[in-house]
Amino acid sequence: MDDQRYERELLTLKTIAETLNRSTDLKTMLQSVLEELLNVTGLKTGWIFLSNYKKQFTCTADARLPEALALKEKEPMCKGTCWCLNKFWDGRLNEAVNIIECKRIEDAIHHKTGDTEGLTHHATVPLTAAGESFGILNVGSPGKEKFTEEELTLLESVAFQIGTAIKRVRLYQDEQKRAENYSKLESLTRELWKCQHTEEIINGMLRQTAQSFNWPIVGYFHNSGHQHVLHSLYDQNKLNVLNMPYSDDTLKEVIEAVDKEIPVTPHTFHLPIDAEITEIHARAVTIRNDQIGILFALSHKDVKLSKIDEEILQAVADHTALAIEQSRVNEKRQELILSEERNRLARDLHDSVSQKLFSLSMTARGAQSIQDNPLVLNEALVDIQQLSQQAMQEMKTLIWQLRPVGIEAGVMTSLKTYALGLGLQAVCDVSGLKLLPRPIEEALFRIGQEALNNIHKHAAVKEVSLQLAFSETDASLTIVDHGVGFDQTTVGDCTLGLRGMKERAAILGGHLSITSTRNFGTTVQVILPI
Numbered sequence: 001m002d003d004q005r006y007e008r009e010l011l012t013l014k015t016i017a018e019t020l021n022r023s024t025d026l027k028t029m030l031q032s033v034l035e036e037l038l039n040v041t042g043l044k045t046g047w048i049f050l051s052n053y054k055k056q057f058t059c060t061a062d063a064r065l066p067e068a069l070a071l072k073e074k075e076p077m078c079k080g081t082c083w084c085l086n087k088f089w090d091g092r093l094n095e096a097v098n099i100i101e102c103k104r105i106e107d108a109i110h111h112k113t114g115d116t117e118g119l120t121h122h123a124t125v126p127l128t129a130a131g132e133s134f135g136i137l138n139v140g141s142p143g144k145e146k147f148t149e150e151e152l153t154l155l156e157s158v159a160f161q162i163g164t165a166i167k168r169v170r171l172y173q174d175e176q177k178r179a180e181n182y183s184k185l186e187s188l189t190r191e192l193w194k195c196q197h198t199e200e201i202i203n204g205m206l207r208q209t210a211q212s213f214n215w216p217i218v219g220y221f222h223n224s225g226h227q228h229v230l231h232s233l234y235d236q237n238k239l240n241v242l243n244m245p246y247s248d249d250t251l252k253e254v255i256e257a258v259d260k261e262i263p264v265t266p267h268t269f270h271l272p273i274d275a276e277i278t279e280i281h282a283r284a285v286t287i288r289n290d291q292i293g294i295l296f297a298l299s300h301k302d303v304k305l306s307k308i309d310e311e312i313l314q315a316v317a318d319h320t321a322l323a324i325e326q327s328r329v330n331e332k333r334q335e336l337i338l339s340e341e342r343n344r345l346a347r348d349l350h351d352s353v354s355q356k357l358f359s360l361s362m363t364a365r366g367a368q369s370i371q372d373n374p375l376v377l378n379e380a381l382v383d384i385q386q387l388s389q390q391a392m393q394e395m396k397t398l399i400w401q402l403r404p405v406g407i408e409a410g411v412m413t414s415l416k417t418y419a420l421g422l423g424l425q426a427v428c429d430v431s432g433l434k435l436l437p438r439p440i441e442e443a444l445f446r447i448g449q450e451a452l453n454n455i456h457k458h459a460a461v462k463e464v465s466l467q468l469a470f471s472e473t474d475a476s477l478t479i480v481d482h483g484v485g486f487d488q489t490t491v492g493d494c495t496l497g498l499r500g501m502k503e504r505a506a507i508l509g510g511h512l513s514i515t516s517t518r519n520f521g522t523t524v525q526v527i528l529p530i
Contacts, residue, residue, distance in 0.1 A: 012040045016158050020165040024172055029165060030061035034137075037158060038063055041151075043139045045119060047077060048127070050135035050166075053304065054089045055081070057135070066117035068108035076104050076113070084124040088136050096125040096152040096159065102140070118142030125155045129163035137162065174308055181312045184212040188316065192323040193509075196330065196439075201323045202293075203232055203239055209297075209316050210234040213309065217273060217298040221251070223291055231293070235273050242272065258282045258294055261314075263305070275300040281310055283317040287325045295320060330507050411441055411477070412468050415448045422456040425463045432470035440528050443508055444468075444477050447501045451479045451524045454497060459483025459522065474510075474529045482521040488514070501526070 019036045023029040030048050038046055045064045051057035059077040062070075069076050082103040087093040098121065105116050122140030126133060137159050147155070188208045195201040202220050210218045219233040228251050230244040248255065250269045257264040263279040271277070275298070282296040295317040299305045305313075412428050419426040436444075448466070455464055461483040469476045498514065501524075505512040510528035 015040050016161050024169055026169045027060055034061045035063045044141040046139035048137050066119050068114035068116045071114050084136055093126045096156045098147055099124050121145045123147045125159040127159050127163040129167040134166045178308050185315055188212050189319050198324050198327055205320050206234040207239050215297045216303050219296050221294040223293050254282050258284050281305050283314045285317045285321045287321050333503050333507055411444045414445055419452050427465045429467045434470035443504045447504055447526050448477055450497050450501050455481045474527050476527040478525045480523045485516045485518045485521050488516055
């Protein structure tokens with residue numbers, strides 16, 4: 001007799017194992033294994049509750065429920081509590097047990113909501129694996145009020161198999177979700193790096209994070225030293241810029257949660273939202289060991305953030321810090337470029353306009369002393385006229401450099417006009433047509449302007465070739481002269497002009513290359529992403 005029972009148990013476990021290995025969809029797998037378990041054990045009905053949080057559960061699978069439990073789309077199985085779930089949540093359900101009576105059946109009998117088909121009791125078994133609890137398995141039959149120790153032991157073995165399968169499926173699902181999330185993170189990061197200012201980065205990050213990962217509420221606290229300021233909050237599909245101050249004492253729980261990297265339930269402060277918060281998940285946004293802010297996402301009764309979500313929250317915080325740091329570096333670069341341009345203009349004013357004005361002044365003073373010699377006086381007046389015209393032309397060129405009037409007509413038109421002002425004949429070629437963002441347009445003009453200045457000063461030629469080309473993803477400007485060229489091994493990027501050109505391209509994520517050979521000319525090419 002024992003041999004027969006042992007064989008039945010082995011057959012049951014074998015059947016269950018085969019059923020569990022047929023699917024990676026959790027709901028389908030649990031439904032199949034429950035039906036198979038009832039078939040091989042001869043039991044009449046059963047159901048599986050899964051629960052990740054106290055007081056929250058789902059009836060993930062059920063088979064042959066009596067009418068009283070199946071009515072209204074199984075409403076009695078989807079809400080309320082019962083003795084078996086309460087024991088599970090309280091940590092008192094550690095092994096298979098006989099439930100004396102089922103509360104859900106009792107309620108159905110008491111309220112006369114339907115036929116219970118003679119079901120009064122069931123066995124309850126916890127679903128666990130590797131120290132993790134997932135839910136409970138309930139099975140029963142009409143008229144069966146007690147399960148033997150052998151039956152409970154078999155159910156425990158089956159439950160362990162089911163728990164292990166749940167663990168396996170969830171690990172698989174977690175890896176799938178992790179891969180999907182990191183793909184979304186890559187797209188989010190690309191969008192972040194398009195932003196140029198801290199304000200734009202923070203607001204864009206909150207919007208993209210909430211929409212990409214389906215987090216209903218995401219926010220950012222800015223650290224202002226003596227307090228934290230709720231910079232902005234994404235809630236109900238809308239970004240709200242708030243700038244609400246909170247003292248460090250008020251945010252004590254959140255600050256501790258950041259340090260420990262654990263979720264907490266906040267009690268000491270309130271956020272301007274309607275949802276009831278169950279947990280706050282917060283991560284520090286840090287630049288070179290300096291915490292500049294706190295990125296947080298909220299769990300509430302309808303949405304729970306998982307461990308994988310917390311990983312992504314940390315990754316978003318790290319990428320936000322990098323983007324903000326890059327924007328600060330770019331701002332410093334812009335300041336340096338402007339400073340270098342002012343210094344260069346000052347030198348040009350000193351080397352050209354101021355010297356011509358000095359010569360003009362000296363010539364005019366000399367003309368005053370030769371009024372009795374009309375021929376010499378006439379020559380002096382001619383010199384004065386030429387010097388004044390040259391000074392005016394150079395002043396116009398310098399003013400153009402400060403403010404490129406006419407750039408609205410297009411980069412190529414502006415560069416051609418500028419070249420003419422320097423006495424250069426420009427041969428222009430435009431390939432494609434594209435409306436450029438203003439920063440791209442101005443960068444192309446400024447780089448072209450510096451290249452034309454260098455040709456005017458050093459190349460010893462009067463003709464230059466300008467080529468502007470557009471693709472779907474970038475714009476390129478190529479400037480070629482066939483002048484004296486220079487030795488790149490000795491000059492390199494040591495001049496402010498060449499270094500400034502490369503800085504401009506780098507700020508916008510582009511690339512600038514300069515190729516030159518003595519007596520064969522120079523080629524400057526800049527490619528900027530649109």
